[in-house]
Amino acid sequence: MTMSRVLVANRGEIARRVFATCHRTGLASVAVFSDADARSPHVSDADVAVRLPGHAPAETYLRGDRIVAAALAAGADAVHPGYGFLSENAEFARSVQDAGLTWVGPPPASIEQMGSKVEAKKLMAAARVPVLAELDPAAVTAADLPVLVKASAGGGGRGMRVVRDLADLDGQLAAARREAQSAFGDPTVFCERYLETGRHIEVQVLADRYGTVWAVGERECSIQRRHQKVVEEAPSPLVEAVPGMRERLFEAARLAATAIGYEGAGTVEFLATGTGADGQAGEFFFLEMNTRLQVEHPVTECTAGLDLVDLQFHIAAGGRLDPEPPPVQGHSIEARLYAEDPARGWQPQSGTVHRLALPTTPAEFAVLRETGVRLDSGVVDGTEVGVHYDPMLAKVVSRAPTRAVAARLLAAALASAEVHGVRTNRDLLVNVLRHPAFLAGDTD
Numbered sequence: 001m002t003m004s005r006v007l008v009a010n011r012g013e014i015a016r017r018v019f020a021t022c023h024r025t026g027l028a029s030v031a032v033f034s035d036a037d038a039r040s041p042h043v044s045d046a047d048v049a050v051r052l053p054g055h056a057p058a059e060t061y062l063r064g065d066r067i068v069a070a071a072l073a074a075g076a077d078a079v080h081p082g083y084g085f086l087s088e089n090a091e092f093a094r095s096v097q098d099a100g101l102t103w104v105g106p107p108p109a110s111i112e113q114m115g116s117k118v119e120a121k122k123l124m125a126a127a128r129v130p131v132l133a134e135l136d137p138a139a140v141t142a143a144d145l146p147v148l149v150k151a152s153a154g155g156g157g158r159g160m161r162v163v164r165d166l167a168d169l170d171g172q173l174a175a176a177r178r179e180a181q182s183a184f185g186d187p188t189v190f191c192e193r194y195l196e197t198g199r200h201i202e203v204q205v206l207a208d209r210y211g212t213v214w215a216v217g218e219r220e221c222s223i224q225r226r227h228q229k230v231v232e233e234a235p236s237p238l239v240e241a242v243p244g245m246r247e248r249l250f251e252a253a254r255l256a257a258t259a260i261g262y263e264g265a266g267t268v269e270f271l272a273t274g275t276g277a278d279g280q281a282g283e284f285f286f287l288e289m290n291t292r293l294q295v296e297h298p299v300t301e302c303t304a305g306l307d308l309v310d311l312q313f314h315i316a317a318g319g320r321l322d323p324e325p326p327p328v329q330g331h332s333i334e335a336r337l338y339a340e341d342p343a344r345g346w347q348p349q350s351g352t353v354h355r356l357a358l359p360t361t362p363a364e365f366a367v368l369r370e371t372g373v374r375l376d377s378g379v380v381d382g383t384e385v386g387v388h389y390d391p392m393l394a395k396v397v398s399r400a401p402t403r404a405v406a407a408r409l410l411a412a413a414l415a416s417a418e419v420h421g422v423r424t425n426r427d428l429l430v431n432v433l434r435h436p437a438f439l440a441g442d443t444d
Contacts, residue, residue: 001318003078003102004028007071008046009092010082011061012378013392015042018080020365021309030074032067034060036388041380048074055388061085064092068099078102078316080309084390087292088115104316106291110260114289118152118190124286127259129252132271132285135191137173142166144193149173151180152188155288157227159183162194195271197444199238200224201284202269203253204300206308206325207262208315214325215250216304219296222443223432225346230425231432232296233333234303237403237441238272238282245272245282256289265312267294295395298376299332302368302399331403332368333410335429339391339422346425348391353383354421356393358413368399373413385422393424403441407433 007030031046050070052060081087090108151159159180181187220236253268272284362375377394398410411433
């Protein structure tokens with residue numbers, strides 16, 4: 001199977017990242033854009049651009065029928081979903097394949113199997129992947145507290161509640177169900193033991209259709225706001241500190257991917273602790289599997305020396321992976337620069353980005369193999385930040401031989417950056433990167 005022209009069913013930084021690999025590898029690129037994005041940089045990055053009439057996601061980037069029609073009209077032979085929007089929508093994946101196009105992603109059945117957290121946990125338990133036992137909300141007792149209420153179909157913290165008092169359980173369950181129904185169209189929630197000092201650890205996997213499954217290093221994403229990641233790094237300081245934990249994590253991730261017949265790039269996410277309740281060092285439990293590329297994939301690229309998007313294309317075209325992935329070297333940290341006001345409850349900001357520039361010229365969308373800084377951004381000087389989409393302006397990524405140097409380099413780049421026109425979380429990111437607890441790898 002060959003591909004020559006790829007439509008990216010996404011926008012902004014995500015689309016620009018995929019187009020960068022298309023340009024490096026000689027693939028023609030097709031953008032889609034809403035009316036709100038008519039002057040977005042991702043539109044001019046592509047060889048061909050197709051308009052999706054409307055402004056809101058529901059009438060543009062979430063309309064799978066319009067995107068498939070755009071791909072056919074533009075002469076594309078493959079569709080890359082990016083991340084977000086329809087990237088984990090099995091029905092969209094099938095519609096792409098039914099139209100005779102190559103789907104640059106996992107089999108639709110694999111997407112479906114991971115779509116429900118409740119069903120996914122059952123699958124993983126059967127595959128011998130460690131999971132936190134699901135608690136029936138109606139059977140939770142005081143001895144089970146604290147518990148976490150979670151939405152089965154959700155993510156990003158929506159439909160999630162921590163319950164420490166049994167008297168609060170019914171009210172929190174009702175609130176979580178309402179939020180889950182509103183956000184995901186599914187009110188199903190469940191409970192599990194709440195880990196007070198959990199660390200968010202995830203393993204990048206790549207799998208081909210011939211049975212080879214890679215675990216390409218782990219990432220730690222414990223620095224979050226509102227359950228959304230803001231600082232991510234590879235490798236994980238927790239995993240580095242616990243002998244034997246990496247091998248166990250990788251084996252669990254490979255088991256998870258194999259259990260659902262996975263193909264392509266995906267991420268198996270775990271909640272981990274330094275020491276478990278049974279005294280075992282490096283306890284971890286399956287959270288979910290994201291059946292797509294992750295926002296934080298650059299830190300894996302910069303430590304493994306791999307272009308993960310290029311590997312997605314290779315696998316989708318029927319290519320084989322080598323028996324083993326390359327070794328991970330050095331350390332990489334990514335910070336998400338958002339147009340938001342941390343002092344006002346992370347309120348999203350809108351307006352014109354008059355200037356966004358780092359102190360030295362960064363490598364844009366590049367796999368760093370030496371010490372340096374990478375910039376993945378969906379905006380350029382003069383870009384208008386609207387109210388319709390996620391307010392992330394850019395991802396700034398450092399790569400260095402050690403974690404200490406990577407943190408220092410990234411903090412300096414952000415502190416000296418020119419960011420004019422909209423309020424951002426830049427100062428908060430710098431403070432995190434220079435905080436003694438972060439530098440000690442002691443954050444949960």
